[in-house]
Amino acid sequence: MEPLKPVSPGARIALGAGFFAVFIAAWGVATYGGYVPPLFLASPGKTLLAGWSLLTEFGFLGDIAVTIWRVVGGFLIAAAVAVPLGLLMGAFKPIEAFFEPFLSFARYLPASAFIPLLILWAGVGEAQKLSVIVIGSVFQLVIMVAGVAGATRPDLVEAARTLGSGRLSILRRVVIPAAAPQIAETLRLVLGWAWTYVIVAELIGATSGIGHMIMDSQRLLDTGQMIFGIAVIGIIGLVTDLLFKAANRRLFPWAVL
């Protein structure tokens, strides 16, 4: 091991899988070895069995689908607002000066604290679930996109001007393409946060979804089901992350990400 020396791709995968193995082994020792009572923590085998029954008997796939739908829906609404606004703020400083102070305030408002109000306003239906995710991610996203767009290299903007680009053309042909890879990276990050908010939204006043299943399992003290639910979120997160990364590499072959 040398400082900063890169690791080969094969070794990287082996090491990454290795820690999963260590983690599951430690879990197995703690549960099968009797160090932790089964009431508090189900063993890996129990968890898998609980997961199997969830999927085959309790329609858990439907819950997963509902939760994914909520995350994607809320995230797309947030992105549809945040990306254009962030780009305009980054490119045009008066627009930034207008919105930035409010956004800096708004992004500290915890989305979960809005849940009682949102239930009052929107009931316990889908609108409320989506609102939690939107509130949780939109302000952060605007600020991050504005930061990325604002960091466009000024010398590229100058070069575009000497080549005949006007204001809107610079936004369209310089600022947006220059910022695109970083914006995609930001979206990937914020999608991860959206998963946190959806579960919080589903813990209260939901009749479906992964979060709702976890709450139900708590009443039955079924730690296997709870752990399985949490693990499913982790797996979905890992898969979307890999998909996002692959898409970014394909979309932006010119960038070194």
Add this chain to the structure above:
Amino acid sequence: MSAKTLRIAGVTRTFPTQRRAAPTLALQPTDLSVAPGEFVAILGPSGCGKSTLLRIVAGLDRPTAGQVLLDGTAVAAPGPDRGMVFQSYTLFPWLTVEENIRYGLRERGLPEAQQAEIAARFIARTGLRGFEGHWPRQLSGGMQQRTALARALANDPEILLLDEPFGALDHQTRELMQELLLEIWEADRKTVLFVTHDIDEAIFLANRVLVMSARPGRIKAEVPVPLPYPRDWTMKTIPEFGTLKARLMGEIRDEVRKSLA
């Protein structure tokens, strides 16, 4: 061929400083006239305001007083009639070499076929054949600056503004780029304003060298270069070249010493 006269009339630039201190004078009132087809080098120590002057001609910076006139019309903003190559690498990283060269043509809304034809011509002239589809990050510094030159030339500007375009290149690449630029200029005779701090480069390329003083900048000497074109590298070894170099070195040394004092 284009034929517009560039006139710089009383152009001055002061930069405001922090906390109510007196503003810094970067450029003293400067007058200059450049005839169509001239190759003028502006030579000066670093920080003398030579880049500021070029940026004002480009329209990227505004003069505090005075104006820049192109055939009598005042210049207020950047435009495709004044092509520029910067010292830093300013190719658009998300466009290939060919797309970079077509940038200004697309901006003007030229038909696809005409864009391709013009781009192909400048790709050939700057020796970039075979690299049309490369991303800028795959190119060496010299190749990137060739692309930047082709990108500026493709717009068919009245004037080419070059701000130390070879300043970041190694010595050998730099000399090859000088010859490439000369070749293009000898064929097209486009007006060129070339900013540099390299004396050899100024003499080798230009038919007139303007020496700028240390900050606040002003044109302190004008040295015609009576060497005939076409020029090649052997020119750098003849006695006349040496005489001119000695004279310019004398002028520059005083200014560098002043700027260090």
